[in-house]
Amino acid sequence: MLAPVRGFAKAEYYMRTQLAQTKMAKRGLSALLLTTEPEVRYYTGFLTRFWESPTRPWFVVVPAIGAPIAIIPSIGAHLMGQTWIKDIRTWQAPDYDNDGITLLAQTLREVTPSNGKIGLADEMESHVHMPLASLRAIEALLDGRVLIGDGGITRDLRLVKSEAEITKIHTAAKIADRAFNRVSEIACEGEPLSKIFRNFQALCLNEGADWVPYLAGAADRGGYNDVISPATDAPLLQGDVLMLDTGLIWDGYFCDFDRNFSVNKPNEVTQTAHSKLIDATQAAFELAKPGALISELFHTMNKVINPRGDTMEAGRLGHGLGMQLTEWPSIIARDHTVLFEGMVLTLEPSVNLMNGKILVHEENIVIRENGAEYLSEPQNDKMRIV
Amino acid sequence: MLAPVRGFAKAEYYMRTQLAQTKMAKRGLSALLLTTEPEVRYYTGFLTRFWESPTRPWFVVVPAIGAPIAIIPSIGAHLMGQTWIKDIRTWQAPDYDNDGITLLAQTLREVTPSNGKIGLADEMESHVHMPLASLRAIEALLDGRVLIGDGGITRDLRLVKSEAEITKIHTAAKIADRAFNRVSEIACEGEPLSKIFRNFQALCLNEGADWVPYLAGAADRGGYNDVISPATDAPLLQGDVLMLDTGLIWDGYFCDFDRNFSVNKPNEVTQTAHSKLIDATQAAFELAKPGALISELFHTMNKVINPRGDTMEAGRLGHGLGMQLTEWPSIIARDHTVLFEGMVLTLEPSVNLMNGKILVHEENIVIRENGAEYLSEPQNDKMRIV
Numbered sequence: 001m002l003a004p005v006r007g008f009a010k011a012e013y014y015m016r017t018q019l020a021q022t023k024m025a026k027r028g029l030s031a032l033l034l035t036t037e038p039e040v041r042y043y044t045g046f047l048t049r050f051w052e053s054p055t056r057p058w059f060v061v062v063p064a065i066g067a068p069i070a071i072i073p074s075i076g077a078h079l080m081g082q083t084w085i086k087d088i089r090t091w092q093a094p095d096y097d098n099d100g101i102t103l104l105a106q107t108l109r110e111v112t113p114s115n116g117k118i119g120l121a122d123e124m125e126s127h128v129h130m131p132l133a134s135l136r137a138i139e140a141l142l143d144g145r146v147l148i149g150d151g152g153i154t155r156d157l158r159l160v161k162s163e164a165e166i167t168k169i170h171t172a173a174k175i176a177d178r179a180f181n182r183v184s185e186i187a188c189e190g191e192p193l194s195k196i197f198r199n200f201q202a203l204c205l206n207e208g209a210d211w212v213p214y215l216a217g218a219a220d221r222g223g224y225n226d227v228i229s230p231a232t233d234a235p236l237l238q239g240d241v242l243m244l245d246t247g248l249i250w251d252g253y254f255c256d257f258d259r260n261f262s263v264n265k266p267n268e269v270t271q272t273a274h275s276k277l278i279d280a281t282q283a284a285f286e287l288a289k290p291g292a293l294i295s296e297l298f299h300t301m302n303k304v305i306n307p308r309g310d311t312m313e314a315g316r317l318g319h320g321l322g323m324q325l326t327e328w329p330s331i332i333a334r335d336h337t338v339l340f341e342g343m344v345l346t347l348e349p350s351v352n353l354m355n356g357k358i359l360v361h362e363e364n365i366v367i368r369e370n371g372a373e374y375l376s377e378p379q380n381d382k383m384r385i386v
Numbered sequence: 387m388l389a390p391v392r393g394f395a396k397a398e399y400y401m402r403t404q405l406a407q408t409k410m411a412k413r414g415l416s417a418l419l420l421t422t423e424p425e426v427r428y429y430t431g432f433l434t435r436f437w438e439s440p441t442r443p444w445f446v447v448v449p450a451i452g453a454p455i456a457i458i459p460s461i462g463a464h465l466m467g468q469t470w471i472k473d474i475r476t477w478q479a480p481d482y483d484n485d486g487i488t489l490l491a492q493t494l495r496e497v498t499p500s501n502g503k504i505g506l507a508d509e510m511e512s513h514v515h516m517p518l519a520s521l522r523a524i525e526a527l528l529d530g531r532v533l534i535g536d537g538g539i540t541r542d543l544r545l546v547k548s549e550a551e552i553t554k555i556h557t558a559a560k561i562a563d564r565a566f567n568r569v570s571e572i573a574c575e576g577e578p579l580s581k582i583f584r585n586f587q588a589l590c591l592n593e594g595a596d597w598v599p600y601l602a603g604a605a606d607r608g609g610y611n612d613v614i615s616p617a618t619d620a621p622l623l624q625g626d627v628l629m630l631d632t633g634l635i636w637d638g639y640f641c642d643f644d645r646n647f648s649v650n651k652p653n654e655v656t657q658t659a660h661s662k663l664i665d666a667t668q669a670a671f672e673l674a675k676p677g678a679l680i681s682e683l684f685h686t687m688n689k690v691i692n693p694r695g696d697t698m699e700a701g702r703l704g705h706g707l708g709m710q711l712t713e714w715p716s717i718i719a720r721d722h723t724v725l726f727e728g729m730v731l732t733l734e735p736s737v738n739l740m741n742g743k744i745l746v747h748e749e750n751i752v753i754r755e756n757g758a759e760y761l762s763e764p765q766n767d768k769m770r771i772v
Binding site for chain 2: 076133212
């Protein structure tokens, strides 16, 4: 099998930009202002782990017509110069007196009319990735132009993935599948969870992950208390359920799914709960066709796992997936998004056990013309054993 | 040697909170609103990789008196319940209609007088980690109270590290030292850079890193073009300089330094440049005592590496280090911060080579009563060879 190709054809960025510009015109926006890593990368292809440093702000402006303009610290000029972006304006950051403010405001004034509306992501799952004082300073330099919410333009575009994007997510998922299939090499009774976490990440890298931004998990008697805690040094015990949930990256795209491992044979309650999770996932998978609603996926899973309508700490039963570990939308009753070919989702049901513990299962799927396809290799109802 | 202890004594969080409250009183602030991962963790101890998911906002309010209050999604209640925080208010997120807005506004109204000023970080290196529309909605519910910049209260507290914090950074640095000492196991002529990146991260994990949020680097003839690009599949060639710069984490604290490796013997220009970097680092190290200024560190290094005053793409010659890969302050001419016992810094000089390439070196230090101590094992002037 050939290794998948890194990067995207220039045409893909061009198309993303044109689609955004069509939506901008409909909303009366003269430009988009992008400030976060996934937004900047979506339109430019600028891929770097340097966002881990919070010091320097990075800006991209999508004008009404033409290619995006990068307004970035000079340290990023070489890398941005390797993308399809030609108009790259830099300053030597950090500049305590004016950290890109004048340069960005100038650019915005240059590409928009004096009464222009400039859209920026301001809704759920977004934030403005610059100091609030800088945002206010920029607003004051716009000479009549206003910054307003973009109405979810970029979020909605990112919701439907191209074939090239799906291939990257699939590649990430296959790497995680192979790592999960090797967990018995690193986990057994007596092994500290912290060491299992370290070794599982090394397995992911060994199987081809570029990096492993996310690993959560837990291990406790028959189930666990939460799914977001870091690992402790406590050893795995007989009867524990070990859960590992990884979001690893290949070429800038995530997978996000988990596997549960019983330390020796699971008890009947735990095995039954696990089977219920698989049933719920499979029920949603079968329903997940173009035209179905996210809320229908929710109700289908919820009927299986939660017939009494208990409180659900997790708040949702899955979500979008792609350039980020979790993306719009959330699989909740309130979300009536219509499924569309090319959407990538996680199905993530959880059950409350009698002892206050929980069990969570997760798979990754893509919506195709005639139904869903698994991107993760679907787990069967028998719990894995280490 | 005993393994260092995870977590902090409750007294440390108590002290951080009290110091903040003293500063708040001086500035006339009735509360602090915290929204980002390091801010929330600094006062509460809430440590999770779940911030990788952008969906749910997390809020902590530091009142004028008493312990912080957490206003968080219910999925985080169990983990927050294991910290010293007792007042934990949750909602089932994501809630499309009201994602914590009412709950947070209620809390802010409850703990502040009706004309209260509520501080939030709004300056360089910060951002407000919630949707802008949510921020505006919360402001509208404050009944006369105002959200204003916190004047850098949390930033300034974080600048000076406790012994326990220094131990964690030192532990991270020692892990990276051991991994760097094993690079010859994974890097040699012909090996693709992408594979070296994967294997180096596995070495870091193998040596004890909890996770590896940051790895950058490059490999090119005699130097490299930038230090933030992801790895390509191009093989290492004779005469290349391989640079690996890692920010790995132990118990929530980063180290951040790099090492340069020549593929076989370096040419004289490269070796001379490397020696200059070591000289610059050592000169700054010797100057780094309580009472010295950050700007003095800058000028001391700059005189060695950049006698002609060329443009410096990186924009700075080092920075603070701790809960984040890079923290306040930046080592630039404009920064006149006075060094203080307990500050942890990176010294990161870079040189422009004749061929347009650069070479960067980095060490981590802590300021002690009588001078600096290295937290990374200082590199000597001879380049490492693979």
